[in-house]
Amino acid sequence: MVVAMSRWDPYAEDRLREAALELFLEHGYENVTVAEITERAGLTRRSFSRYFTDKRDVLFAGSEQLPVVLARSVRNAADTLTPFEALLTALVDVAGGLADQAPLAVQRRAVVRASPELQERGRTKFAAVIDAVADALRDRGTTESHATLLAEVGVAIFRTAFERWTDRPDDMDLPTRIREAAAEVAAGLGAVDFTALPAPDATTAHG
Numbered sequence: 604m605v606v607a608m609s610r611w612d613p614y615a616e617d618r619l620r621e622a623a624l625e626l627f628l629e630h631g632y633e634n635v636t637v638a639e640i641t642e643r644a645g646l647t648r649r650s651f652s653r654y655f656t657d658k659r660d661v662l663f664a665g666s667e668q669l670p671v672v673l674a675r676s677v678r679n680a681a682d683t684l685t686p687f688e689a690l691l692t693a694l695v696d697v698a699g700g701l702a703d704q705a706p707l708a709v710q711r712r713a714v715v716r717a718s719p720e721l722q723e724r725g726r727t728k729f730a731a732v733i734d735a736v737a738d739a740l741r742d743r744g745t746t747e748s749h750a751t752l753l754a755e756v757g758v759a760i761f762r763t764a765f766e767r768w769t770d771r772p773d774d775m776d777l778p779t780r781i782r783e784a785a786a787e788v789a790a791g792l793g794a795v796d797f798t799a800l801p802a803p804d805a806t807t808a809h810g
Contacts (some may be wrong), residue, residue, distance in 0.1 A: 616654045618644040623661040624707060627714040632658075632721060659724060662711055666728050670735035673697050677739035686745045690736065690757045691785050698764070698777040708769035733758050760784045 622643035626635040637658050641651050655661050676693035684692060715721040733754045740750035764780035775783075 615644075615646055615650050619646060619651055619654060620661055620707065623658060624710045624714065627662075628710060632714055632718040659721070662714065662721065663724060663728060667731075669697070669728075670732045672700075673732060674735040674739040677736055678742055680743075682743075686740050686743060686749070686753055687757075689743060690740065690753055691760075691781070693736075693739075694757060694761050694764075694781050694785075695778045698761075698781055701765075701777055704769075706772075708765070712766070712769065729758055729762070732761075756788065760788060 619640060623635070623640045626639055626643055635658065637648065637651055640658065640661070641648055644650075655664055673693055676696045677689055680689035680692045715725055733751070736754040736757060737747075737750040740753055741747060745753065760781060764777060764784040767784070768775070768777045768780045
């Protein structure tokens with residue numbers, strides 16, 4: 604008796620993601636169905652379900668690991684580092700594992716920018732990163748408000764660096780882009796004369 608075996612395609616996930624991005628860019632994310640994605644990729648719905656839960660997951664699959672990995676890296680940073688140095692070290696460490704995301708990142712960003720639903724999903728994703736990083740910084744002894752502030756700055760640095768990297772990936776790698784963005788923030792703050800800023804109005808300060 605001969606048993607029919609389904610042939611495993613090692614490139615199925617990539618084919619599905621590429622097909623989805625092509626269709627999203629051609630017709631708009633909201634106007635594309637999973638059936639159309641699988642047809643474009645030449646695969647079945649079963650193959651799609653093996654890798655993605657829905658069409659939105661094509662764009663964000665794996666992003667749930669970023670808060671976990673980044674927070675772990677913050678916690679594992681050397682005790683001698685300041686909170687901000689620990690955060691930047693973690694960003695650079697994690698960035699080293701994202702080298703393969705550059706080719707499709709520009710297309711993905713274009714799709715997200717054209718869809719309010721996906722923009723909201725992106726904001727939710729980065730809010731989770733901020734919360735996880737802030738928790739990790741608090742575990743290192745950083746005060747609650749300072750940890751949240753640093754986490755928000757760190758995520759802003761990461762997002763800026765990632766966009767610059769994906770726009771021109773051949774110019775420099777992502778870790779270098781992160782160092783560049785962090786240096787810009789540091790230089791900008793260093794140039795501020797805080798004594799020259801207007802003092803808060805007493806009536807406004809007390810409501």
